[in-house]
Amino acid sequence: MKVLFASTSEDPDHWLPGLQALLSEDEFVQEPGPDVEVALVANPPPGTFERLPNLKLVQSLWMGVEKLLADPAVPASVPLARLIDPGMVAAMTETVLAHVLDWHRHHFRYRAQQAERRWRPLPQFLAGDRTVGVLGLGALGADAAQALRAHGFRVVGWSRRKKNVVGVESSTDLSEILRKSSVIVCLLPLTEQTMGILNSEHLNLLPDGSCVINVARGGHMVEKDLLAALDSGKLSHAYLDVFEPEPLPPEHPFWTHPKVTVTPHIAALTEPRTSIPKIVANIERVRRGAKPEGLVDRSAGY
């Protein structure tokens, strides 16, 4: 089988040797052509899909696929699979835990106090005193929710359909989740329904002094509403990994805001060592005519 690697963002040297080692009979190419049956893509070069008449699968090298879904060049008739990478899931759970613990143990405040040489112990809370609301209980959200639960936090989760995640209270009522949560973690896909969901109407439902962690997409956040909620004291801190646009412009107020922690879209990176076996398994599924894993529901937008 001929497999195309098409990306302006991912380094083929990180992927092709590992893929070729596991699929020695298949031919990996970097130029589109009529024999290509599977395209591995992440920010594919313009024109990629014009020369792929026999494509059976578009396999994203990333977990989020909103750019591919918005690209009219990606043929709607060809199945699109997103990557569900165990290494990326583990990395995201570590990031979420790190931010929740940083907030829960007041480390963000102690860093500010250190800068002022101020010795001021703050009251201690138990993990069970905190309720973490996870928005999106999918591959990433469900794993993070379980890890938070294992650390003793109360965890509530919001998804389109009720989910069965052990120890996690699942709800489809966003207002109910927000009213209960002293920390919210956004792990939603970016769709028409979730764009701008972190807005003043929703942020104002959180208890005073809450914390917001956005590790999904910049488009979920209404920036001016977040700044207003931070400045009014409604929110005590925000951990932001994703922005619109990226990179975050140097003059942006988030860089210097005392209540904002900025990271450069690194909450979870694709890890070729753990994702290559998943891609290989999907190519094998195409070969035997089976349904690939991680198929995107185009009507739902994720």
Ligand code: NAP
């Ligand atoms: P996923 O498995 O598709 O899960 C999405 C979850 O969101 C599901 O629980 C889904 O509900 C829920 N959801 C979707 N639309 C909703 C709506 N309108 N109302 C309520 N719930 C809704 O996605 P994932 O793999 O966990 O990834 C989530 C996102 O994380 C990706 O789309 C990507 O943007 C982002 N991400 C960020 C990074 C980073 O480094 N910052 C890395 C990887 C991914 P159902 O369960 O009912 O379908």
